[in-house]
Structures are given as C-alpha cells and as structure tokens.
Amino acid sequence: MRILFATSELYPLIKTGGLADVSAALPSSLASMGHSLTVLLPGYLPVLEQAREQGARILTDLFIMDYPVTLWATTLPGTEVSVWLVDIPGIFDRQGGPYQDITGRDWEDNAWRFRLFAEVARRLATAESPLGSGRPDIVHCNDWQTGLIPVLLSMTPGSPPTVFTVHNLAYAGLFSRDTFDRLALPGELWHPDALEFHGRLSLIKGGLVYGDQLTTVSPRYAEEIQQPPMGYGLEGLLRHRGDRLRGIVNGIDERQWDPAHDPYLFMTYDAGRLxxxxxxxxxxxxxxxxxxxxxxxxxxxxxxxxxxxxxxxxxxxxxxxxxxxxxxxxxxxxxxxxxxxxxxxxxxxxxxxxxxxxxxxxxxxxxxxxxxxxxxxxxxxxxxxxxxxxxxxxxxxxxxxxxxxxxxxxxxxxxxxxxxxxxxxxxxxxxxxxxxxxxxxxxxxxxxxxxxxxxxxxxxxFSWRRSAEQYLDIYRSLHNRTLNKRN
Structure with a gap:
C-alpha cells in the first residue's frame, strides 16, 4: 500500500515528545513489511539545514494560498522511508521549536502554519498533485497539528480515506473565533458538529469529526477518552464515533532501545547475561x-x-x-x-x-x-x-x-x-x-x-511489527471500502 503519514515531529530530525518516536518507528516498520511510506513533515529550520547538508533534493515547487512552497525529498536515517519536507519561507523556518519561539511562547500564527501544512497535504494526496501517479491509498494524520487534513480531504472528491490518531487529547489545538475567520475555511465549518468547540476553534476536533477511522495509542486510553475528565469535553463526540475508534498500543523502536546492542551503555547485556x-x-x-x-x-x-x-x-x-x-x-x-x-x-x-x-x-x-x-x-x-x-x-x-x-x-x-x-x-x-x-x-x-x-x-x-499489523488491518479495510464505493 502507499501511505502518506503526516506529522509535526519525526525522530531524529525534530522531537519534543513521544509523537516523534512513533512517527519514525511506525512508518519504518510498515516499510520493512513491503509498503510504500512517505512522511510529510514541516520544513523546520534545523531540519532543512541538516537535510540539505545530506543531499536532499527538490521534489517540486507549489503555490499554496499565495505562498511559494518547495517540497524537499530526503529519507529517514537508516531506513527506506521517504521524507518530504514542506518548506514555506517565513512559516516553519524560524529560530525556536516546532510550536514555540526561543522564549517558550506559542507562535501566534500556529493555526495558520498548520492550515498551510494541511493544504499541502490535501494537494499531494489528490488529483491536484503535481507529482502525477503514485498518490497515496491512505493518509494517516497525527494529533491537532494535522487535524485539518481530514477536513480538507473530506471536501475534495476522489480523496483517499484518512486515519486520525490521537496521541494526547490534552493538546487540542484551541484557537479563537477570529483565528478561524482568518484561515480561509468554509463558514459552515463553524458549527458544533464541525470545528466549533464552546465558542473556540478546535483543530483536533477536525480529525475526530472527519477522519474515516480514529485510533489512539492504547485500548485503555480509548476507553478513558470517551468519559470525563479524560475526554476534555469531546467525550460525547468520541462515544458517538466509538465504532470508528480503536486503541493500538505503541511499539518501541527495538533498534534504538536494545540493551544487547545499545551504544550508550557502559556494558551491553541481555536476559541471559545480566x-x-x-x-x-x-x-x-x-x-x-x-x-x-x-x-x-x-x-x-x-x-x-x-x-x-x-x-x-x-x-x-x-x-x-x-x-x-x-x-x-x-x-x-x-x-x-x-x-x-x-x-x-x-x-x-x-x-x-x-x-x-x-x-x-x-x-x-x-x-x-x-x-x-x-x-x-x-x-x-x-x-x-x-x-x-x-x-x-x-x-x-x-x-x-x-x-x-x-x-x-x-x-x-x-x-x-x-x-x-x-x-x-x-x-x-x-x-x-x-x-x-x-x-x-x-x-x-x-x-x-x-x-x-x-x-x-x-x-x-513490544516490537512495532505487532502494532503495525493492526494499523495495516485498518488501512486495508478503509481502502477496500473506498474501492467498493467507487465501483
């Protein structure tokens, strides 16, 4: 299968938490099983600098909502996973972190930054792609930073189905009504059944409402977020979509975390030689x-x-x-x-x-x-x-x-x-x-x-292969359902 995996973090290129680890390990595991994986990642300044030094090439140039966009192609170190970096001058290439400036304050235009990222993903996943054939069978989105991708794809005929994974519902991507008005989204999305959440814009709600399949990172957490307080006000929506919600425990990257071969250790060991x-x-x-x-x-x-x-x-x-x-x-x-x-x-x-x-x-x-x-x-x-x-x-x-x-x-x-x-x-x-x-x-x-x-x-x-097989079951089911609808 061809899978486009959209994320805001990717180890070892950029990391603030566990999302980066998952975004590297799951695609790597799927690729090792013979599937075509491409990770779509914002072109943060340090990531772009490193990628260019290591020979990244320009895949294509786009023009998105009055912004010039360059798509750089590289690979995830040590894997066969393709990585496409979304380079939008002035948007992602800044001093600071993925979501905050060097003083630790959130970027004021975070919603707009990830709105542009979502538009790039929509373009690449549909018939509008400048890359021609090879469009993805599945688009897998992760957390609020990618929450608008399922929304945009749902409004684009012929789009591939989407999987939306909640890694931590506590981070919902909440913004003001004024911010929504500046995102150039259809007005009908400002509705309790869409993106409006108690008078605010919720980007994670976009993924929860419009994703064709919802997943989260453990079965128990899938149960917890359907009830207060862990649902953070979205528990009713999650119960409503409970038949499309599945908990899959993350694996661990056994290449990085193996006491028998860990280069950071004074002495390696295993269960047979403690x-x-x-x-x-x-x-x-x-x-x-x-x-x-x-x-x-x-x-x-x-x-x-x-x-x-x-x-x-x-x-x-x-x-x-x-x-x-x-x-x-x-x-x-x-x-x-x-x-x-x-x-x-x-x-x-x-x-x-x-x-x-x-x-x-x-x-x-x-x-x-x-x-x-x-x-x-x-x-x-x-x-x-x-x-x-x-x-x-x-x-x-x-x-x-x-x-x-x-x-x-x-x-x-x-x-x-x-x-x-x-x-x-x-x-x-x-x-x-x-x-x-x-x-x-x-x-x-x-x-x-x-x-x-x-x-x-x-x-x-705790290998990723077991978890990856469960994601593949979801991908295949969605893909077959889409093919049946088209036929």
Whole structure:
C-alpha cells in the first residue's frame, strides 16, 4: 500500500515528545513489511539545514494560498522511508521549536502554519498533485497539528480515506473565533458538529469529526477518552464515533532501545547475561556522583516535569525513598517550579539523589539500564514508552494504573509472580504510590523473585511489527471500502 503519514515531529530530525518516536518507528516498520511510506513533515529550520547538508533534493515547487512552497525529498536515517519536507519561507523556518519561539511562547500564527501544512497535504494526496501517479491509498494524520487534513480531504472528491490518531487529547489545538475567520475555511465549518468547540476553534476536533477511522495509542486510553475528565469535553463526540475508534498500543523502536546492542551503555547485556546490567548500575552511580553501592536499590525517572507525569508525587517520594535507603536519579525538564523543587531535593540529599535538568539521550538510556526501579506515576498516560523501555532493560516499573501503563505492565499481586513485570497503583495519591514502591523494595530483597520478574519484562514483545499489523488491518479495510464505493 502507499501511505502518506503526516506529522509535526519525526525522530531524529525534530522531537519534543513521544509523537516523534512513533512517527519514525511506525512508518519504518510498515516499510520493512513491503509498503510504500512517505512522511510529510514541516520544513523546520534545523531540519532543512541538516537535510540539505545530506543531499536532499527538490521534489517540486507549489503555490499554496499565495505562498511559494518547495517540497524537499530526503529519507529517514537508516531506513527506506521517504521524507518530504514542506518548506514555506517565513512559516516553519524560524529560530525556536516546532510550536514555540526561543522564549517558550506559542507562535501566534500556529493555526495558520498548520492550515498551510494541511493544504499541502490535501494537494499531494489528490488529483491536484503535481507529482502525477503514485498518490497515496491512505493518509494517516497525527494529533491537532494535522487535524485539518481530514477536513480538507473530506471536501475534495476522489480523496483517499484518512486515519486520525490521537496521541494526547490534552493538546487540542484551541484557537479563537477570529483565528478561524482568518484561515480561509468554509463558514459552515463553524458549527458544533464541525470545528466549533464552546465558542473556540478546535483543530483536533477536525480529525475526530472527519477522519474515516480514529485510533489512539492504547485500548485503555480509548476507553478513558470517551468519559470525563479524560475526554476534555469531546467525550460525547468520541462515544458517538466509538465504532470508528480503536486503541493500538505503541511499539518501541527495538533498534534504538536494545540493551544487547545499545551504544550508550557502559556494558551491553541481555536476559541471559545480566552481569552487564550490574556494571551499568555502577557506571550510572559513578557518573551521577552517587556512591557505588551494588546492593542499594536505585530508582530512576526520565520524562517531562509536568503535572501529567505526576511530578508532585515524584517530589513527595524522594525523601521517603532516601529514608528507605534508596538512591534516586532523575532526568527531565518542564515546569520551572518543579525543576527548582527537584533541584532543591537533590541539594538536600546530595549523596543519595542526582537530578539532571534538560534532555540527554545518552543519559536517558543509561538511567533505563542502570536503575533497578523505574518510577512512572503519571496522572494520565495515553500509551507511554518509558515503561516498555525499562522492562526491556530489566528495570521494573512502578506505574499508575492508567492508559497504556494499564495495558503493558503486569503486577505480581494480580497476575502472579510468573507473569509479573512491574508494580501498579490504583489512584494518583502519594499513599498508593508509596505502597507500590514498598512492595517493589520488598521484592528487591528477594533476588530470585526479582530476577524472575526482570526476565518476564525482558521477554515481552513490544516490537512495532505487532502494532503495525493492526494499523495495516485498518488501512486495508478503509481502502477496500473506498474501492467498493467507487465501483
């Protein structure tokens, strides 16, 4: 099949979160299965510079809504996936991030930027494409930045069907009525059954209303977003479209996250030779300034320091963990107050707690490998990747029973020691989180049982191939339905 995959992030070219990882791994997996994948990505300044240095070529020039557009063709590093970069002078090629300027403020014209991106996608996917034959059988869109693509394609005769994936419903792409008026969209779209949402424009609603198939990144999250509060006011629409909504757990990129071949690790290892993990723990302790104590439980965290990730619970757990004789290593960035609070905790407990603010890919891998326990107390987690990374690396996760965490972690208290892979707590309270941690620490003191669970986690199949096959089922069903309608 020919699939056009529209996204606003793509690892390793541009990343602010898990969307970038999925946008690389899913197309790569589909391409390895023999399908033709093209990722459509905005031409951000650093991405364009890197692509040109590596020999990107101009595929075509367009004129979109009075803007000259150059489409650059390159490939995703290490894959056969084509990447088309949408270069619109003054729109995406700016200093700063994909959605914010260098001061951290949202670009005021974000809605217009992604309106143009959607128009480019519409043009390339239909008979108006300057590229001639080879138009896609399916257009797969992701999150609010691509929410207008299903809208525009629904209004264009002969368009391919669309899949719209919600990675995080908390980010809805909300803008004012004045913004809608400036987007040159048909007036009838300003309606509760279309893009209007309580007097505002909702770009994610475009994908939810007009996408031919809706997916999200875990079965539990698909259930959660059909009810308040996780539906953020869109739960009625999602229930209405429930027969078109499917939850598919994200996979992980096993090329990037494999303890047996990870170049970031002091020593590689696998389930059959765990001595390398002990050396990774010692290396992490030395690197972060902690005492090299092989028998001391080491608790790690990697993620955004925001309310969603339960950062207040993490702050609460640090003194308790220190008092229980643990070491703690944290890596992340986000809310300034949370950063300062965690840095203060590290100063108070400098011999037991290490905090690194920012993002460091190498350190993220080393924490995942060197920790014994991975703490992930997210208030909500559509899918989550870190819990799967940690299990693959023999690091047992402690997680809140939500979204993809529910779907991927098995607690020995409920599933038995022979199937257990981590520890789950039911409500987002400090008491529940601490109870799960104490259960983990108790089992840590029983090495035979602990290694049994390490082996269970390292034996799980979190590959993208299984998830990709589920997406292929959706693509084929939509494609066949479209062919039947045309015939």
């Amino acid at each position: 001595n390398g993990k002990a050396l990774c723990k010692a290396d992490l302790q030395q690197t972060t300034g902690l005492a090299c104590e092989p028998d001391t439980p080491l608790v790690g965290f990697v993620g955004r320091l925001v309310e969603q990730k339960g950062v207040d619970l993490i702050e609460d757990m640090i003194p308790r963990l220190v008092a229980a004789g643990c070491q703690v290593v944290l890596l992340g960035s986000g809310d300034r107050a949370a950063e300062q609070a965690l840095a203060s905790k590290a100063l108070q407990h400098s011999s037991r707690v290490a905090v690194s603010l920012g993002y460091d890919e190498a350190l993220a891998h080393r924490i995942t490998a060197g920790a014994d326990i991975f703490l992930m107390p997210s208030r909500f987690e559509p899918c989550g990747l870190n819990q799967m990374y940690s299990m693959r690396y023999g690091t047992l996760p402690v997680v809140h029973d939500v979204g993809g965490l529910h779907d991927t972690v098995r607690d020995p208290e409920f599933d038995g020691l022979e199937r257990g892979t981590g520890f789950v707590f039911g409500s987002d309270s400090a008491a529940e989180c601490w109870h799960a941690l104490t259960r983990a620490l108790a089992l840590y003191r029983q090495p035979q049982h602990w290694q049994r669970m390490m082996f269970n986690g390292m034996s799980q199949d």
